[in-house]
Amino acid sequence: MAEIFKQIFSGFNLAILGAALATILAGIGSAKGVYLVATAASGLLSENPSAFGKCIVLEALPMTQGIYGLITSFMILFKIGVIGGSPMALETADGAYFLLAALPIAIVGLYSGIKQGKVAASGVVLLTKQPNELGHAMTNAALVETYAIFAVLVSLLLILFR
Amino acid sequence: MAILEMRKLTVFAIRSQVNDMVKRMMRFRCVQINQTSPDEFKSLQARLFLCEEERLRLEKEIEKINTVLPVLRKKSGKKRKLFAGRKPMDFDKFLQSPDCEKARSSVEEASSIIKRQAEISAENAKNESTVKSLGPWEKFDLPLSLPESRDVVSFLGSIPVQSSSFEVMESAMAEAGVYLEKINEGDNHYYVFVMAHRSCTEAMNALLSQYGFVRMQFSEEEELVVDRVRKLGLENDSLRSEAESLEKRFVELAENVDLIEYLYDSDETLRLALVQQYKMLSTPYCCIMTGWVPKKEENSISRLLDQYECAYEFEDPEPDEVPPVMLSNNPFxxxxxxxxxxxxxxxxxxxxxxxxxxxxxxxxxxxxxxxxxxxxxxxxxxxxxxxxxxxxxxxxxxxxxxxxxxxxxxxxxxxxxxxxxxxxxxxxxxxxxxxxxxxxxxxxxxxxxxxxxxxxxxxxxxxxxxxxxxxxxxxxxxxxxxxxxxxxxxxxxxxxxxxxxxxxxxxxxxxxxxxxxxxxxxxxxxxxxxxxxxxxxxxxxxxxxxxxxxxxxxxxxxxxxxxxxxxxxxxxxxxxxxxxxxxxxxxxxxxxxxxxxxxxxxxxxxxxxxxxxxxxxxxxxxxxxxxxxFYEDGGVKFEPAVPSEKFTVTPLEPAPARVAQQSKS
Incomplete structure (x- = not known):
């Protein structure tokens, strides 16, 4: 039993878990965020199909969390040699390091992706009444993203400095 | 790198010249016409300047162009090229050119064609559904609108197949003194002709309702079905050929689609000029306009206004007035x-x-x-x-x-x-x-x-x-x-x-x-x-x-x-x-x-x-x-009156020849 436990929670697997979590959680955040904006956008498009370009901009805003998660995963996979090398054996502590390094973008990406989606969706509602307010709608959504940026910055710093 | 200094413009112009003046002004793109409040000129008893009829006429025209234009564009085969850009067009010149007439008559014709095409397809559909409903009766050798008679009642109708076999029904009816003839069979129904002496009506009705008979009336069909169907077919053919020739004509008209786009912008410019005039006040002979002009454009606007019989004045904004903001910066x-x-x-x-x-x-x-x-x-x-x-x-x-x-x-x-x-x-x-x-x-x-x-x-x-x-x-x-x-x-x-x-x-x-x-x-x-x-x-x-x-x-x-x-x-x-x-x-x-x-x-x-x-x-x-x-926001953007430029670009200022002509007249 202890042996199986040890095999499952090997350093290598912990690092993979970190990479997986970064993509999964940040991806969920973005998926939910984009979903919120896109449904709101369909409402606007039913009235005014020419607003599609503006909608795309707002829909793309909450996409970034997923991308940050993806990059973090790639960096981990690169560091532990899954991409572009041979997978290396890792001590449990080393693997745990990568897992922890992935947590900032995983957790903040999940939360901020959803919340940014909500802000951007309300931005779409703003556009239905004030078609020229794209700038304000975008800036509002960008404020939420700040924290995802900080999170991915910390995650990347932790991984790159290793 | 600055916010341009604005001057307040007030113009008293002759009513009959205002429209032309506003149109010229729109070309300069540097006058923002304000909503003038009647309170400001109370002593003159000025009212809002309305030109409802002309506006409604233009709106109808534009509406027509709007419905015709996308269809024509599609038919013309000349797809709007991505990199086509907008062509320069002078709306005044265009409106006086023969091209304008051509465009306008094309729009007229195209919109009547679209209307006629809709009628034709409705007629076609109606005829086809008539043919379809007559279909089962084609073998019937009497007109379907059965004649009234003193002693005999007769109907056409359908009986569901599953109610009974036809032979059984026929003999049962014959017993009751009713003549039943099967004209056709299909769609799980017998299409039948029923005839009886008036004295047998009751027995007949009882039997018919037992079989689930549904009466069909063709009171307008006074010809034989065969003739009628043939006539409808001919009618449809001629409708179809009419539609084809209309379509051909439509494609010909689609050649003028570029001109129609010009017409759209010209008419829309005229409408916008009227919209601007709605903001003005008017007395019986005179119009009062107020607006903002950037200080550096003051000269060109005065030169324009000098060509009209009007009194005008540029003032600095009062302290309680908030002029609109126009930014002016270096090319980078x-x-x-x-x-x-x-x-x-x-x-x-x-x-x-x-x-x-x-x-x-x-x-x-x-x-x-x-x-x-x-x-x-x-x-x-x-x-x-x-x-x-x-x-x-x-x-x-x-x-x-x-x-x-x-x-x-x-x-x-x-x-x-x-x-x-x-x-x-x-x-x-x-x-x-x-x-x-x-x-x-x-x-x-x-x-x-x-x-x-x-x-x-x-x-x-x-x-x-x-x-x-x-x-x-x-x-x-x-x-x-x-x-x-x-x-x-x-x-x-x-x-x-x-x-x-x-x-x-x-x-x-x-x-x-x-x-x-x-x-x-x-x-x-x-x-x-x-x-x-x-x-x-x-x-x-x-x-x-x-x-x-x-x-x-x-x-x-x-x-x-x-x-x-x-x-x-x-x-x-x-x-x-x-x-x-x-x-x-x-x-x-x-x-x-x-x-x-x-x-x-x-x-x-x-x-x-x-x-x-x-x-x-x-x-x-x-x-x-x-x-x-540091930022102090809350500026209102300078929105000058401009011509409509959806498909075309109006040259910034009128051609010199026109200016000379204008000043002569």
Whole structure:
């Protein structure tokens, strides 16, 4: 039993878990965020199909969390040699390091992706009444993203400095 | 680099000339016509100037063009080319030219054709459904509208097949003295003809309802079914051929689609001119117009107005009036005015930061997206796009802004080593098996350093950029306070912070840390000494002064916000590297082709997502971190009366010949 436990929670697997979590959680955040904006956008498009370009901009805003998660995963996979090398054996502590390094973008990406989606969706509602307010709608959504940026910055710093 | 000074224009013009005057004014694009309030000219008993009939007529015309135009465009086979651009057109000349008549009659004809086509297809459908309903009765050799008779009743109708076999029904009916004839069978129904003497009606009705008979009436069918169906067929054929010839004519008319687009813009311009006139007041013979004109356009507008019998006057705005804001900047900075417009226009009379902001926008955009390859694409799109598309002035400037930002990306890309991520190294390493290519040709690794290798270095560059950016914002605040007549307030409110910043930097740079500490202390003392100056009592003054030191928190958080330059720069670079890494995995010939595709699409995607991200976050750094230091928003954008330019471009000023002609008459 202890042996199986040890095999499952090997350093290598912990690092993979970190990479997986970064993509999964940040991806969920973005998926939910984009979903919120896109449904709101369909409402606007039913009235005014020419607003599609503006909608795309707002829909793309909450996409970034997923991308940050993806990059973090790639960096981990690169560091532990899954991409572009041979997978290396890792001590449990080393693997745990990568897992922890992935947590900032995983957790903040999940939360901020959803919340940014909500802000951007309300931005779409703003556009239905004030078609020229794209700038304000975008800036509002960008404020939420700040924290995802900080999170991915910390995650990347932790991984790159290793 | 300024907010243009505005002058208030008041014109008293002859009513019959107003329309022409407004149309000419629209060409100048520098008069914003205001809603004139009747209260302002109470003594004249002026009313709103209404021209309802003309407006309704134009709206009907435009409506007609709007329904016809997309159909014609589709039929013309001349797809609107992506790079066609808009053609120059003078609406006055066009409206008097034979082309205009041609366009108008085409619209007339096309819209009647569309109407007729709808009628034809409705008629066709109706005929076809009639033929279908007559179908089962084709073998019946009497007119379907059965004649009335004194002694005999007769019906046509259907009986469901499942109620009973026909023979059984027939014999049962015959017993009751009723004649039943099967005309046709189909769709699970017998189509039957029933005839009986009036005396048998009751028995017949009972039987028929037992079988589930449904009566069908064809009171209008007085001919034999065969003849009728043939006639309907002929009618349909002739309708169809009419539709075909209409369609042919329609395609011919579609040749004029360009002219009809001209007509749209001309009519819409006339309508807009009327809309402008709705804002004016009128007395029986005279119209009163008020509006704003930029001071530098005063001369050209007076020259225009001199050609009409009107009295006019330019005045400086009253203190309680808020003129609209029009920005005027050098050819580089004016491309960045959109960024200001997306936030909010600066208050009239305040400082226009476009020029200073444009420099920082240029630099920060480049730092965030430091890549030669992506930068070149941006330059191409930003400068070539407007040439090909010939868009409106605002769109052109917006695209040009990205073109300039592209230049910055290229320069920063050379400095910090971004070439589509790390494409040169990736190719050398994976295709040509060069070991450690960064050591072989260090140029591609960045002339200064590569952020992925020296993250802290790039963090310092980002924050340094931020510090300069913030200080520039504070410098504008310094200027604003100084100009408002409070030089000491400027020195203590803004200058003290600069002293503190200098001290904090010295703390890290100069060896005995005491030097920095003393400088920062002096700054802090300046704040404590000055910031409580409006409070009452020495204790409150001191406390308020100390409290002001808390401002350091907001400056720190602003400064750290600039770390997004590093983060977004890393993200763009790393995604590029990952794309390169993945594509270089293909080894065979097929793999090579797939690899090229993945490479191109991947980099384009990366470009798209990062241009958006960089644009949004560079703007945000201006709005939140830069503008909050000094910006006075709440300006109302200057919206001059302009001609409609959906498909065409109206020349900026009327042709000289027309001016001469106009002044003669």
């Amino acid at each position: 900075s004016r491309n960045f005015e959109t960024v200001i417009g997306m936030y909010d226009y600066p208050h009239y009379g305040s400082f226009d930061p476009t020029a200073i902001m444009s420099i920082f926008y240029f630099l920060i955009f480049g730092l965030m997206f430091a890549d030669v390859g992506y930068g070149l694409i941006l330059i191409l799109a930003g400068f070539l796009g407007p040439r090909l598309l010939k868009p409106r002035e605002g769109t052109k400037r917006f695209l040009n802004m990205f073109g300039y930002c592209g230049i910055s990306c290229v320069v920063m890309g050379i400095l910090f080593g971004g070439w589509f991520g790390n494409l040169p190294y990736s190719v050398m390493e994976n295709l040509f098996r060069v070991e450690k290519p960064a050591g072989v040709i260090p140029f591609f690794n960045g002339v200064v350093f590569n952020p992925t290798e020296n993250i802290l270095g790039f963090m310092l560059v980002s924050l340094g950029m931020g510090l300069i950016h913030m200080c520039a914002g504070m410098a504008i605040k310094f200027r604003n306070i100084w100009k408002s007549g409070h030089p000491f307030a400027a020195i203590f409110d803004v200058g003290s912070w600069w002293v503190i910043f200098a001290g904090l930097i010295l703390l890290f740079v100069v060896k005995p840390m005491a030097v920095g500490g003393i400088v920062a202390g002096v700054g802090a003392a300046m704040l404590i000494f000055s910031q409580g100056r409006n409070a009452k009592g020495i204790v409150m003054k001191f406390l308020k002064g100390v409290m002001s030191l808390y401002g350091i928190v907001s400056y720190m958080s602003d400064l750290l916000s600039y770390s997004r330059i590093l983060a977004l720069g890393l993200v763009a670079g790393v995604i590029g590297q990952v794309i390169n890494l993945i594509t270089m995995m293909g080894k065979s010939v097929v793999g090579f082709i797939v690899m090229l595709l993945v490479l191109v699409i991947g980099h384009l995607l990366n470009l798209a997502i990062n241009v958006l991200g960089t644009f949004v976050h560079t703007s945000r750094l201006q709005y939140i971190e830069f503008f909050n230091k």
